Amino acid sequence: MRIAVLLSAGRHPVSGAAVLPRLEAQAIRIAAGLGTPVGLHAGPDAAAVADALGQGLSRIAHVALPEGADPVPVLAASLRAMAPDLVLAGRRGQGGDESGIVPYALAAALGLPLIADVVAVAPGEAAGTLRLDQSLGRGALRRVVVRGPVVATVHPDAPAPLAYAFGQARRGVIEPVAAIVPAGPAAAPAAVEERPYRRRPKLVKGAPTGGSAAERLKAATGEAGAAASGRLLVDPDPDEAAREILAYLRGIGVLAPPSPRPNP
Amino acid sequence: MTRPRRDPRAERAAIQVAAGPRPRFDRSARAAGGRPRRDPRPERAGQRVPGASRPRYDLSQVVPAQALRGEVAVAAEARQPAAAKILVVEDPAFLVAVVPDAAGGRLSPHDRQVLGAARVLAGREGGILVVSVGPCEACGPAGADRHLALGEVGTDPDERAARVAAALAVASPRHVLFPESLDGGDLARRVAVRMGVPLFDNAEVVAAGGLVRPARGRRVEQRAAPGLLASVAPDAVADYAGPPREARPLAHDLPPAAEPASTILSVARIPADPATVPLSLAEFVASAGNGIRDLDTFRQLVAALHATPGASRVLCDAGLMPRHTQVGASGTVLAATCYFALGISGAPQHLQGVAGCEHVVAVNTDLHAAMIERAGLAIVQDAQAVMPALLRLLAREKQEAGEGS
Numbered sequence A: 001m002r003i004a005v006l007l008s009a010g011r012h013p014v015s016g017a018a019v020l021p022r023l024e025a026q027a028i029r030i031a032a033g034l035g036t037p038v039g040l041h042a043g044p045d046a047a048a049v050a051d052a053l054g055q056g057l058s059r060i061a062h063v064a065l066p067e068g069a070d071p072v073p074v075l076a077a078s079l080r081a082m083a084p085d086l087v088l089a090g091r092r093g094q095g096g097d098e099s100g101i102v103p104y105a106l107a108a109a110l111g112l113p114l115i116a117d118v119v120a121v122a123p124g125e126a127a128g129t130l131r132l133d134q135s136l137g138r139g140a141l142r143r144v145v146v147r148g149p150v151v152a153t154v155h156p157d158a159p160a161p162l163a164y165a166f167g168q169a170r171r172g173v174i175e176p177v178a179a180i181v182p183a184g185p186a187a188a189p190a191a192v193e194e195r196p197y198r199r200r201p202k203l204v205k206g207a208p209t210g211g212s213a214a215e216r217l218k219a220a221t222g223e224a225g226a227a228a229s230g231r232l233l234v235d236p237d238p239d240e241a242a243r244e245i246l247a248y249l250r251g252i253g254v255l256a257p258p259s260p261r262p263n264p
Numbered sequence B: 001m002t003r004p005r006r007d008p009r010a011e012r013a014a015i016q017v018a019a020g021p022r023p024r025f026d027r028s029a030r031a032a033g034g035r036p037r038r039d040p041r042p043e044r045a046g047q048r049v050p051g052a053s054r055p056r057y058d059l060s061q062v063v064p065a066q067a068l069r070g071e072v073a074v075a076a077e078a079r080q081p082a083a084a085k086i087l088v089v090e091d092p093a094f095l096v097a098v099v100p101d102a103a104g105g106r107l108s109p110h111d112r113q114v115l116g117a118a119r120v121l122a123g124r125e126g127g128i129l130v131v132s133v134g135p136c137e138a139c140g141p142a143g144a145d146r147h148l149a150l151g152e153v154g155t156d157p158d159e160r161a162a163r164v165a166a167a168l169a170v171a172s173p174r175h176v177l178f179p180e181s182l183d184g185g186d187l188a189r190r191v192a193v194r195m196g197v198p199l200f201d202n203a204e205v206v207a208a209g210g211l212v213r214p215a216r217g218r219r220v221e222q223r224a225a226p227g228l229l230a231s232v233a234p235d236a237v238a239d240y241a242g243p244p245r246e247a248r249p250l251a252h253d254l255p256p257a258a259e260p261a262s263t264i265l266s267v268a269r270i271p272a273d274p275a276t277v278p279l280s281l282a283e284f285v286a287s288a289g290n291g292i293r294d295l296d297t298f299r300q301l302v303a304a305l306h307a308t309p310g311a312s313r314v315l316c317d318a319g320l321m322p323r324h325t326q327v328g329a330s331g332t333v334l335a336a337t338c339y340f341a342l343g344i345s346g347a348p349q350h351l352q353g354v355a356g357c358e359h360v361v362a363v364n365t366d367l368h369a370a371m372i373e374r375a376g377l378a379i380v381q382d383a384q385a386v387m388p389a390l391l392r393l394l395a396r397e398k399q400e401a402g403e404g405s
């Protein structure tokens, strides 16, 4: 199976140093379990993604692209030439705009279906099909079976990346690839104004908007809401206590009601 | 000028209350001569503004005591909170569309926040249009003026995006907001690529003057005037808090989209297995502390409740529970909906791990344990006795359900 992993030049969220985004390292791990993946990067400098060689890739194709140019047409042209069965990307970039739109634009340009937020990929039962597990959060999954080539983005709940191997990183090669289509003009700077990030207070669930400071504090520490109106049973009969607990758990919906339709 | 001479005896006799063995006098009812006697307590109560969570008083008006006793009719009804009237925007100047996740036909808390954000952009003149794929309940109280329910689509997310894009092209709203959730963010990007319009994703501030999103690892924030498409980060904007709106259903006659056959062969939902899901992702955690001696029963109970097992540090240090089950500051910080604590005292280091849980159920023998104070349902009882009782009850329910079929 031919697999392409899209590699972007990431920045470390704290230090700002050039680093391979974790999601893409996780994508390499998923890909390595299926075949021999090839990395693909479009950007001014291939050194930015050289780390990926130590994470399990043996070959990276690098399309030189001026800084700030739109990578989508170039990536689409290279992928069309490679014709992979599976294209893996991160769900968001890291250190740039982090908008996560590149895989969607690529899938549209290539005319391929896109499956978002996958945590595992396996070959399907029928030939030419793939089984992808999409994360729904909280460990729940949606299992999708797709025919033919597909673009998938990787979710952070995917297995942790492989350990970095120095020997592999030295043996791996980065091949420059000529851009098949000329890079489009640098994307017109959108009318965004940038400032240093300012942290804003998160909304506190259930906090009264017009209440007093004491009420808001109570809501923030979790003493309001369910806890404030808490029920206290002192020395109940254990069976009585058990009934109360089950009723409460069912009331908040974490426990299924006694099944009216038992399993056959 | 001479005042009429008062006869205190006769006056007292006039106000004597009939019933009772002891003589009683109703001095407040003495309307005959002079000013009526004031009763400050009910007067104060009458000035209280209804509704507010802490007492607020409207001192500008004095409700006479007689009125408070119901002797004189005053316009007291006007002071009652009027039954919430449905707000109607007959002819909105422009529309702000919201595409909620509405899984299962119900708005999620995140969807409600997006509706709140849409109201900020719509202001007084604009109207909010909810475009839902499939049905969506209770949009009106959440702030929707119009509601466009598109027919259910198959499993292909591209089909869904095509439907939504077609509906948006017809409704031509000024702004469209999506929740930046797993499915909502996915749909937003598909619609953006399909319409060829940039998406301002993950907005953390929504105001008519501009949207703000974090970028470059939260080192900078980008501000732009609201464009056509935007998605709103969770827990960033407050819900709509105004009176309910009408959510007038709109008819649509969109042609069924002629999409190429989907390559998605099958879609199946696999619920999380509570026994193996990582503690930080678990929805419902049942946890044992130093008060539990019978861990076998505890494990049976965890399995019967379909919960994820947790433990306090004491049990993990003693090697009775695996280290990865430890809840707390030096263990796992939970994001569970419900936490069931058996025999845990609730040390601050432990409670830190539970701070994010919405519901807590505690069983402890100590009435003064911190866990009991934190719990929504607190049971002061021996956990060793409650656990078997729970198991018995669950087994009986299962049996009854089996017989019922």
Ligand SMILES: Cc1cc2nc3c(=O)[nH]c(=O)nc-3n(C[C@H](O)[C@H](O)[C@H](O)COP(=O)(O)OP(=O)(O)OC[C@H]3O[C@@H](n4cnc5c(N)ncnc54)[C@H](O)[C@@H]3O)c2cc1C
Pocket: B288, B289, B290, B291, B292, B311, B312, B313, B314, B315, B326, B327, B328, B329, B330, B331, B332, B342, B343, B344, B345, B346, B347, B348, B349, B350, B363, B364, B365, B366, B369, B381, B382, B383, B384
């Ligand atoms: C730096 C540091 C970090 C720490 N980090 C963590 C952490 O991450 N997680 C953590 O859990 N702890 C942590 N601790 C330890 C913490 O301070 C407490 O010691 C620990 O949480 C207490 O565990 P417990 O509630 O199970 O035990 P105890 O404090 O012994 O409480 C047992 C409770 O069970 C009740 N009980 C007894 N018998 C019964 C019965 N038959 N039925 C019902 N109830 C009964 C008792 O009334 C009591 O309330 C940390 C401590 C330090 C110093």
Ligand SMILES: Nc1ncnc2c1ncn2[C@@H]1O[C@H](COP(=O)(O)O)[C@@H](O)[C@H]1O
Pocket: A005, A006, A007, A008, A009, A021, A023, A024, A040, A041, A042, A043, A071, A075, A088, A089, A090, A091, A092, A093, A094, A096, A097, A098, A099, A100, A101, A102, A103
């Ligand atoms: N210049 C690029 N070259 C290769 N892949 C890229 C490039 N930019 C983005 N990607 C991929 O697209 C994903 C999302 O990026 P973004 O849309 O920038 O958030 C990244 O995780 C990469 O996998």
